[in-house]
Structure formats: C-alpha cells, structure tokens
Amino acid sequence: MASQGPQKLEEKLVCSICLEMFGTAVTMPCGHNFCMKCINNHWDKEEKEASLDKKDYTCPDCRQRFKKRLELRKNVALCSVVELIRSEEVQASSTERKTPANGARCSRHGQPLKLYCQEDKMCICCMCTVKECRDHHSILFEEERKRKEDSSERLKSGILQKFVHLMKELEECERGAVDKIEQEQATALGQVEENWSQLQDHLAMLTQHQQKAQELLTCVDNMKFLEEFLLLPSPSSLGVLPAVEFNVASTMDSTAKILTEVSKLLLEDLPNSLNPKAADAETKESTEPKVPAVVKAGPALPECELRAELLRDHQNLTFDPDTANKYLQLSNQNQKAKHTHSPDGLCEDHADRFELWQVLCSQSYSQGRHYWEVRISSHSIILGVTYKKIQRKKQAGRSFSIGLDGLSWGLQIREDCYLAWHKGQSHKIMEPLYKCLGVSLDYGTGILSFYGIGDKMKLLHSFHCVFTEPLYPVFWLCEGRTITLCQQN
Structure with missing residues (x-):
C-alpha cells in the first residue's frame, strides 16, 4: 500500500490537456489545474473559432465559462511539488531503465506491469504509456509471448522442412549418381562379355582349323594331301574388337563439383552460421x-x-x-x-x-x-x-x-x-x-x-x-x- 501513495500523487500532478506532469502549473477559479502554456493554447484556439460578438473562455475539465480571458498566475506550491517529484524521478531513472527483477510493479510509477514496450524491449505499466513510452507500440505480456513463441515455432518448422527437403533431394541425387555409375559399369561389362564371346567363337574356329591341319599332316598319300590341302579353308581374321570404356569420372565431373561445394557448405559454412561468435572470432583473427x-x-x-x-x-x-x-x-x-x-x-x-x-x-x-x-x-x-x-x-x-x-x-x-x-x-x-x-x-x-x-x-x-x-x-x-x-x- 505504501507504494500507491506516490503513484496517486503523480496522477494528480498530470495536466489533463497534454497528459504530462505540469510545466508551470496554474489554477483556475473553478479549482482545476493546468500547464500555463496548455491553457493559453486552449484559449487561443477558442478565440479563433469564436465570432467577434461572442467570445467566452472555458475550463477544459468542467466547461465553466468566463466572459473575460483570465490572467492566471503560477501556483508556487503546486510547482514545488512537481519539481520535487521530478527530481526523485530523475534519480530513479538512471538505474531503473531495465526490466524490474520481480517486475510485479513499475518502479517509476508503482502501477502493475501489464504491457511490453516493443521499442524499448521492456515491461511497462499504464502510466508509462502516457509518459516515457507514449509514442511507442505496446502490447500485453500474453500477446508478446505468443507472438515470440509463434515466430520461434514458424522458424523451427521452416528449418526442419528445409532440412527434410534437402535430405530428400540429396537422396534422389545419390540414387541418380549411383544409377549412372552402375549403368556405365553395366555397359562396360556388357562390352567385355561380347568381346569375350567373339574371342571364344574365334578360338573354337581356330581349334577346328588346327585339328584339320594336323589330320592332313598325317596323310601319307601325296595326291590326297595336295587335293585336301586345296580344300582347307584359311582362318578368317578376328579384326579389331570394340574398346571397353569405363571413364565414369569424366561423366560425373559436374556432379563431383556440386558435391564438393555441398560438402564445404555443410561441414564448414553451416556450423559457422550456427555458431557465429566463433566464426566471427576466427574471421577477425585471420584478417588481422x-x-x-x-x-x-x-x-x-x-x-x-x-x-x-x-x-x-x-x-x-x-x-x-x-x-x-x-x-x-x-x-x-x-x-x-x-x-x-x-x-x-x-x-x-x-x-x-x-x-x-x-x-x-x-x-x-x-x-x-x-x-x-x-x-x-x-x-x-x-x-x-x-x-x-x-x-x-x-x-x-x-x-x-x-x-x-x-x-x-x-x-x-x-x-x-x-x-x-x-x-x-x-x-x-x-x-x-x-x-x-x-x-x-x-x-x-x-x-x-x-x-x-x-x-x-x-x-x-x-x-x-x-x-x-x-x-x-x-x-x-x-x-x-x-x-x-x-x-x-
């Protein structure tokens, strides 16, 4: 209850026109108090809007009318109270522009902390919204917390979805690269098998020719030897077999370059981005x-x-x-x-x-x-x-x-x-x-x-x-x- 005294006193020291503590406080005959500058500006406005034959001046609070413009004097006692409050507030503000430790009440105004100032990044009370944070955007604690939690969840969800998508694409690329290598390998092995089959056929033909030649050499009848020698076919040439090529490294060169960049991004750049302080320190050290x-x-x-x-x-x-x-x-x-x-x-x-x-x-x-x-x-x-x-x-x-x-x-x-x-x-x-x-x-x-x-x-x-x-x-x-x-x- 003790903390409510200064807070209630401050509420009585606020000008109802500018919503700030009184500058040079003046008191109307009706008993209401205003800043001298504020009440004069109010009356200046009334003079401009009134007709020449009908001019009167009102109190902004109770609307009491006065036929003549009053010459108001400084309320010395009220101004002294305002100055005293201001001096105490200045001393407190040097150490209190932080979020209160157990922030139940505002240390400047004594009111409950119910709002969050997004510009100053601190908890504030209702009085702060008409004084220090008057032009700032403030919301309830619950809304700010929900906003931050929603933002965090959206970020986490987005990062997870990105990683899932990248892993899926990497798996697709992996399958594509492996299929390409296996396809090249199968083509090369197929050519090897075809060449081997041709060699086997040629070997069989040469073996058959060798057998016939050996049989002919054992013939003792010269005439028969000469006649059958003319009928002995000469072995055909095998010719040049197709070359077996398996140079998958050259065909996968573009993929290798991309994998090289991905490896650096994942193993160096990404860890540095997740730990920016270490990366900044290392960069600073390397550039000095x-x-x-x-x-x-x-x-x-x-x-x-x-x-x-x-x-x-x-x-x-x-x-x-x-x-x-x-x-x-x-x-x-x-x-x-x-x-x-x-x-x-x-x-x-x-x-x-x-x-x-x-x-x-x-x-x-x-x-x-x-x-x-x-x-x-x-x-x-x-x-x-x-x-x-x-x-x-x-x-x-x-x-x-x-x-x-x-x-x-x-x-x-x-x-x-x-x-x-x-x-x-x-x-x-x-x-x-x-x-x-x-x-x-x-x-x-x-x-x-x-x-x-x-x-x-x-x-x-x-x-x-x-x-x-x-x-x-x-x-x-x-x-x-x-x-x-x-x-x-």
Missing part, C-alpha cells in the same frame, strides 16, 4: 595482420586429443626415388629429402622423374582414412596430394605443378602466410610458420586437411573434394630446404 613468427616444435610433439585421434590413422611414408628431381637428395632410408646445389650425377633418367623440384611418395591411397606428419627446415615448401599423372615437365613461368590443376591439392608454406592451391587458384591463410605439419586424408568423404603442430594443434585449411583416383603424397622444395617424413612405431 600478424607479425611472422616461428612455432618451434621440439622432439616431443604435443599430445592433444585431436592429434591422438589423428595418430590412430598414421601412415609411415617413404619417398619414391624414381620420381625425385635430380637436385633432391634422398637419405635416411628415403625418409628425408634435401634440395642440394648440385645435381646427382648417378641419377638415371626415368619416365616418372620430375623435371620440377618435386618428389612423390611410394605409398598411395584409394580408400579409408590416413594421416602423416612432416618436419620442414624452413618456409618455401609445398606439401600435398596428387593423382599419379601430375605434370612432371617444366613449363614456362611455373616452378611447381602442385595445385595448379584439378589433379592435385597443395599447401604452400611461405615466410608470412600459407597458400592453399587447387585448380590454379590459391586461398591465403594468415597463420605463423610451423616447423611440423600434419596431413589428414579421408578418401571416402573427400576431405583433405592440413594442420600446424606447435604448442597446440591448429587446423590451417581443409579441401572438400570427390576423389576418383589413387592419391600420392607429393612435395616441392626450394633450394637449401629439407623435409623429413615422421615415423611412428
């Missing part, structure tokens, strides 16, 4: 200039949960000496490669040998999950994976071929940043220089990831692809650089 630094990895690498998981798929690699450029010296049982200043004079020419400063590993992968780690001496090195038919010859203006076509994917380690290469396009990554790097390949899902290993493990970049051929680890080394393939027991 960084001072180049070297993260030194000692003999003992960090044992974190991510690395422990990746090491389950670790593969011990070795360099393939038949592919190594003649300036790349292999040692330590082909586990270490160094770019020397002079070529290896004993290096034999080989069809697989790179003219570029590159080398493949002997191991290749066409299924499953695999992980390997390398140590590098410095920057100016590229590591990645490639199909075996990667470009080996030198081309004008190019010092490497990793990532410059659709056959390979690479990460270039530069002094101040990293460049992720594929199809001749690069993506810049602002991270410090790591001396130890990890490569994770999930062939089935088409994800190739590169990690920096220092005090902690950092994902540098991921490629999303559809792999169609066996993949070989590949490396490029600038002059004086060294790469060591890490081995696990």
